[in-house]
Amino acid sequence: MIEIKDLHKSYKMGSNSLHVLKGINFRAEEGELVAIMGSSGSGKSTLLNILGMLDGADSGEYTLDGVPIKDLSETKAAQYRNKFLGFVFQSFNLINYKSALENVALPLYYQGVPRKERQEKALKYLERVGLKEWATHLPSELSGGQKQRVAIARAMAAEPKVLLADEPTGALDSTTSYEVMDLIQKINDDGNTILVVTHEEDIAHMCKRIVYLKDGVIVEDKKVKQVRADHYV
Amino acid sequence: MFNRDRWREILEVLTSNVWRTLLTSFGVSWGIFILIVLLAAGKGLENGIRKDFGDIATNTMFMWTRSTTKAYEGLPKGRSFEFKISDVQSIRDNVPNLRFVxxxxxxxxxxxxxxxxxxxxxxxxxxxxxxxxxxxxxxxxxxxxxxxxxxxxxxxxxxxxxxxxxxxxxxxxxxxxxxxxxxxxxxxxxxxxxxxxxxxxxxxxxxxxxxxxxxxxxxxxxxxxxxxGWMAITAHDGSSISVLKEDIIELMRKRHKVHPEDNRAIGHFDLYQEFNRVESLFGALKAVAYIVGVMVLLSGIIGVSNIMLIVVKERTKEIGIRRALGEQPWSIKKQILMESIFLTVVSGMVGIIFGSLVIYGINSLLDSIGPVDMFLSPSVSIGVVSGAMLILTIAGLLAGFIPANSAIKVRPIEALRTE
Structure with a gap:
């Protein structure tokens, strides 16, 4: 599903250049649930941004579902993001003047889905994350966990190939973190490919595979026995 | 364009800070208000002066005889002569495009x-x-x-x-x-x-x-x-008496043995020329009204552009989110352009409405105090109003242009990072 070969990325900081990713090789198959771990500055967010086509690599190859991702125009990148990827952010990034339902329907709107169909679909996904009754509420009326579940519903609504979660539990207490992870595990159970960036060991162990990043290189890549989050809920 | 969600969003954005929107739109309303009122005042003056010209056929000249100032063909200078009734038929026969002689x-x-x-x-x-x-x-x-x-x-x-x-x-x-x-x-x-x-x-x-x-x-x-004694000569609508009068005067000089360069022997008054002089004054007035109005409007437009820049700045993160979710750059651009056009056109319409009310008020005041010299029923035509709307739309487009570009200039990743 995802294949990366010898990926390099550096940032210019004034006259110095900061080499963040120093040759990453990585594969993820369909249906995998991968945690990317590392301390801050290890390059994990940069990697996720490149995977999310929010940022470009300096060199190296990136193939997503057989499509080479290279030299994308902004328009093309937007199209691919919409078609291939779902994003879940640490700070939820819901649009605060739109209701939960409208937030979830947004990616469908960009796909050109008709209004009625869009709302039905959005409602279906809200139901899946257990927030059907909250459909008309604004993000400001929801708790942190609820916001993240809306964000997950939004990421899933466009039926992407890969779900990218950047510290999805970073802003939540442990109980709600497990709730969110439970949801992510269930989505993965349905066969979706998910990449989770985290620096919490317990969250990482709820995935099926952990990739450790350090100073811009992968230092360890191991399959783990998945800890089901519903034990804690 | 006629997309319900887009319009809802435009309204949501513009009503999120009502006072700011109102103050901005006031700039545009004021500009268009000034434009409309100035044009109406110019029109009122024009109507008043036209009324003074009355219904007189303006494509008309008057011609009479004076005494010659040059000797010619053995005739002395200082000789008086009169037009004859046969001259009238001769003019009709020799000079085309004359309506009345x-x-x-x-x-x-x-x-x-x-x-x-x-x-x-x-x-x-x-x-x-x-x-x-x-x-x-x-x-x-x-x-x-x-x-x-x-x-x-x-x-x-x-x-x-x-x-x-x-x-x-x-x-x-x-x-x-x-x-x-x-x-x-x-x-x-x-x-x-x-x-x-x-x-x-x-x-x-x-x-x-x-x-x-x-x-x-x-x-x-x-x-x-x-x-x-004298003649009143009117040309057909398509041709100018100011041009034809040369032929007529030349013909009269020939018939009355007046020296071809004797400019004083035949006196005339060209109503058309006088009328044109006034006409060009109206033109100048209109131009001044347009220039002043558009200048005032321009400052309003700059205000809109400014506010749109601030709105874009405030929404940087939101735009980043949208782009991460797959909204295309042109769609974002279109959204901001439409917000800008909508704001300009609506405030412009408010300005036009207020301008019309003021004109209406002046008209009813004029009606009640009776006719005023050189000022009559100020008004703006529907053509001017639609012209103003066109100016507004273009202005809105221009005002939104820079903000729209700055909205998509920020890379999505940077937009997402801003708080």
């Missing part, structure tokens, strides 16, 4: 008051010997009876059409002048009609105190022979 004779005015007597009442008026066409060149409304006709000319009937002012002087109130006789310089004329001229300027009083009699009867009664 009216020979006129005149008693009274600068030649001393014509003495008109009826019973024990007397008065001094201008007496004109005219052809029926004159009513088209110097329009008047016949209020009773009829005007001179061709039969009067051919039969040299001693009939007269008198002005409202003459009637007031010579007749008792309520008396019907038609069928009565007046004595003009000792010759009896039967009154066949009365007229009234629509004129509001200084000549208004004078214009009602004229008497029109058939040209032929005039010549015979007052011993004019073949002489023509």
């Amino acid at each position: 009216s020979p006129r004779n005149q008693l009274g005015g600068f030649r001393g008051g014509g003495n008109v007597v009826r019973g024990i009442r007397t008065g001094a008026y201008n007496i004109y010997g005219d052809y029926p066409e004159i009513i088209n060149q110097d329009p008047m409304t016949v209020t009773s009876g009829r005007f001179i006709n061709v039969n009067d000319i051919n039969a040299k009937r001693k009939v007269a059409v008198i002005g409202q002012g003459v009637k007031n002087d010579l007749y008792k109130k309520g008396e019907d002048p038609v069928g009565t006789y007046i004595k003009i310089q000792g010759v009896n004329f039967m009154v066949i009609g009365t007229y009234k001229k629509n004129s509001s300027d200084g000549d208004g009083e004078e214009a009602q105190k004229e008497i029109y009699v058939p040209f032929t009867s005039f010549s015979q009664a007052f011993n004019q022979g073949e002489d023509v």
Whole structure:
């Protein structure tokens, strides 16, 4: 599903250049649930941004579902993001003047889905994350966990190939973190490919595979026995 | 364009900070308001001055003889000559595109008051010997009876059409002048009609105190022979009398043996030229109104552009989110352009409405205090309003252009990082 070969990325900081990713090789198959771990500055967010086509690599190859991702125009990148990827952010990034339902329907709107169909679909996904009754509420009326579940519903609504979660539990207490992870595990159970960036060991162990990043290189890549989050809920 | 979600979003964004939006839109409203009011004021002045010109056919020249200033073909300078009735036909035959060529004779005015007597009442008026066409060149409304006709000319009937002012002087109130006789310089004329001229300027009083009699009867009664005092010549609408008059004057010089370079021998007054001079004044007024209005509007537009920049700045993160979710750059651009156009056009419409209300108010004020000199029913045409709307749309587009570009200039990843 995802294949990366010898990926390099550096940032210019004034006259110095900061080499963040120093040759990453990585594969993820369909249906995998991968945690990317590392301390801050290890390059994990940069990697996720490149995977999310929010940022470009300096060199190296990136193939997503057989499509080479290279030299994308902004328009093309937007199209691919919409078609291939779902994003879940640490700070939820819901649009605060739109209701939960409208937030979830947004990616469908960009796909050109008709209004009625869009709302039905959005409602279906809200139901899946257990927030059907909250459909008309604004993000400001929801708790942190609820916001993240809306964000997950939004990421899933466009039926992407890969779900990218950047510290999805970073802003939540442990109980709600497990709730969110439970949801992510269930989505993965349905066969979706998910990449989770985290620096919490317990969250990482709820995935099926952990990739450790350090100073811009992968230092360890191991399959783990998945800890089901519903034990804690 | 007619997308419900897009419009909802436009409204959501613009109403999120109501005061800011209102203050911004005030700039645009004010600009268009000034533009509309200035144009209406210019139009009011134009209407007023046009009214003073009255219904006179403006494509007209008047021509009369003076004495020659150059010797020519053995004739001395300082010689006086008169137009003859045959000149009229000659002009008609030789100069094309003329609508009316009216020979006129005149008693009274600068030649001393014509003495008109009826019973024990007397008065001094201008007496004109005219052809029926004159009513088209110097329009008047016949209020009773009829005007001179061709039969009067051919039969040299001693009939007269008198002005409202003459009637007031010579007749008792309520008396019907038609069928009565007046004595003009000792010759009896039967009154066949009365007229009234629509004129509001200084000549208004004078214009009602004229008497029109058939040209032929005039010549015979007052011993004019073949002489023509002066001529009123009107060209067809498509051609300018200012151009044709050269040919006419040249023809007259030839027929009366006047030196071709003797510019003083034949006097003329070109109404069209005078009218054009006033016309170009209206043009200048309009241009000034447009320039001032558009300049004021421009500052409003810059205000809109400014606010849109701030809105974009505030929404950087949101735009980042949208782009991460897959909204295409042109869609974001379109959204911001539409917000800007919507804001400009709506505030412009408010300005137009207020401008119209003010114009309406001035009009009803003018109606209630009666006519004012050189100012009449200020108004703007629907063409001007739609022109203003066009200007607004383009202005909105321009105002949104820079903000829209700055919205998509920020890379999504940086946009997402801003708080």
